Amino acid sequence: MKKVLITGAAGFLGSHLCDRFINEGLHVIGMDNLITGDLKNIEHLFKLKNFEFYHHDVSKFVHVPGKLDYILHFASPASPIDYLKIPIQTLKVGSLGTHNLLGLAKEKNARILIASTSEVYGDPLIHPQTEDYYGNVNTIGPRGVYDEAKRFQESITMAYHTYHGIETRIVRIFNTYGPRMRLNDGRVVPAFIGQALRGEDLTVFGDGSQTRSFCYVDDLIEGIYRLLFSDYVNPVNIGNPNEITIADFAEEIIKLTGTDQKVIYKPLPVNDPLQRQPDITRAKEILNWEPKIGRSEGMKKTLDYFKSLTKEELYKSEHKDFSSYS
Ligand code: UDP
Numbered sequence: 092m093k094k095v096l097i098t099g100a101a102g103f104l105g106s107h108l109c110d111r112f113i114n115e116g117l118h119v120i121g122m123d124n125l126i127t128g129d130l131k132n133i134e135h136l137f138k139l140k141n142f143e144f145y146h147h148d149v150s151k152f153v154h155v156p157g158k159l160d161y162i163l164h165f166a167s168p169a170s171p172i173d174y175l176k177i178p179i180q181t182l183k184v185g186s187l188g189t190h191n192l193l194g195l196a197k198e199k200n201a202r203i204l205i206a207s208t209s210e211v212y213g214d215p216l217i218h219p220q221t222e223d224y225y226g227n228v229n230t231i232g233p234r235g236v237y238d239e240a241k242r243f244q245e246s247i248t249m250a251y252h253t254y255h256g257i258e259t260r261i262v263r264i265f266n267t268y269g270p271r272m273r274l275n276d277g278r279v280v281p282a283f284i285g286q287a288l289r290g291e292d293l294t295v296f297g298d299g300s301q302t303r304s305f306c307y308v309d310d311l312i313e314g315i316y317r318l319l320f321s322d323y324v325n326p327v328n329i330g331n332p333n334e335i336t337i338a339d340f341a342e343e344i345i346k347l348t349g350t351d352q353k354v355i356y357k358p359l360p361v362n363d364p365l366q367r368q369p370d371i372t373r374a375k376e377i378l379n380w381e382p383k384i385g386r387s388e389g390m391k392k393t394l395d396y397f398k399s400l401t402k403e404e405l406y407k408s409e410h411k412d413f414s415s416y417s
Contacts, residue, residue, distance in 0.1 A: 092141070094118045094159050096201075098149050098192065099166035101128030103271050104206070104264075107312050108163055109133055113141055115316075120155060124148035126180060126413065127168050132271045149188040150180070159199040161319060164192050165206045167241075171234060171360060172277035177413050178236040185240025186247075193251040193259075202258035204319045205248050207326060209265040209367055210238045219334075219368035222263065222326050232362040245326060252324055260318050265330025265369045269308030269389065270396035275408065280305065280390075283341060284397045287348035288405060297359030299338025304368045306331035307389030310382040317378040330369035331382040347390055 095112050099105035100121025105128065112119050113136060121133060122145045136142040147153065149166050166188060168174060168181045189205060196203040212220045213228035228238045245261055252259040268280040275285070286293050306329070314329035335343070341354045374380045397405075 092116070092118050093161065094120065094157070095161040095163065096120045096122060096155055096159055096195075097163045097165060098122045098188070099128060099164075099206075100144065101125055101130050101132050102165065102169070103132070103269075103273065104267065104308070104311070105165040106132035106271055107269070107308050108165065108315065109136055109142070111312050111316060113139060117141070119143070120145065122147050122149060122153070123166065126177065127173055127273065127276070129273070149191055150183040151191070153191045153195050155195065155199075159195070159201045162192055162196050162201050162203040163206070163315075163319070164189060164203065167206070167237070169237075170273075170276040170278045174237050175233055180413075181236045182240045185237070185244045189244040189247055193247060193257065196257050197251065197255050202260070202319070203248070204260035204262065204315065205244055207245050207261050207263045208237070208241050209263055209328070209330065209369065210234065211242050211245065211263060212367075213238060214362060214364040215366065218366055219332060219370040220328065221370040222328055222373055229362050233360070234362050249324075259324055260321070261324075261326040262315050262318055263326050263328045264311065265306055265328065265367065266303045267306045267308055267311045267330070269393050272393070274397065274400065274404065279303070279337060279340065280393065281397070283344040284348065284394055285405065287344055287350040287352060288397060290350065290352060292353050292355045293341045293344065294357050295337055295341050295354050296357050296363065297337075298356070299341065299354075300336050300365075301359070301363060302334045302336050302366045302368065303340070304331055304334045305386055305389070306382055307384040307392070310384050314374060314378060314380045317380050321378055323377050327374050327377065328369040328371055329374055329380070330371065331386075332368055332371055333386060334366075334368040335386070343386070343390070347387075347394060
């Protein structure tokens, strides 16, 4: 039986990857330090004999006994408010964590896929973004800790490929949404849905003319799965090119939830990218992949998930103490 290590296993994407690889018949080792992940996302897997969980911070030396066939590195805080609270950990997991996992891949002769991001393009000056675009990132801005860690991650991954000959894959993930997003992680999908369900006004940052392109999680997982089993080593964008302004998206959520709440405007966060849309020509050509689930279907499924939360979860504010993490 093939064995896969998934870091960030208790997070949004990591937990969906665990499900997919379990369903494909692999033995899955999940790893997470649970700073931003939640065991609730994978508690249904603990009873399975093909699933193990290690509570570990991959920024520190990573040991896994026995053979390992694949590594998927998905551990990282992933929302702007998290980067502000835990900037050093964000830098470390993308850089030191990636280094440790590349070392593990070399030791085990395993193939490794690392989660990169559309944030490597920063506030992009070309539109839509192709993989050949080098990006426009402010190294010292609030998002720099994430963006630069991910850019370093791509560099060191390529270096391990060319210098050590290990098998590497790089996915550049665009805004993804779906069940198991953290309600209070500050990102726009859970923010708007949470506000609508609590009967609060929806907070649009800036004038709402900035755009994003939202991909449903199942489509993303399919793209990642195909990339892992392809033989392509350069980065591949995976995302849904259907672009929308944040102001229009707020209206969509108001309609979908049937709330009579209003939109209120708040200041645009520093270095918030004005536009973002993946060019997915490469994914289509190499992986024969394109998204299948449109925004209305995907948002309905996501809304159902948030509706299934308890009242306590819906109203819980995020006040986790991060100060003990080094
Ligand atoms: N946004 C917003 N209101 C919110 C949360 C986010 O208008 O309550 C905006 C945010 O400024 C950005 C967009 O929605 O322009 C997407 O933000 P998110 O944090 O989801 O992802 P990212 O900026 O990393 O794409």
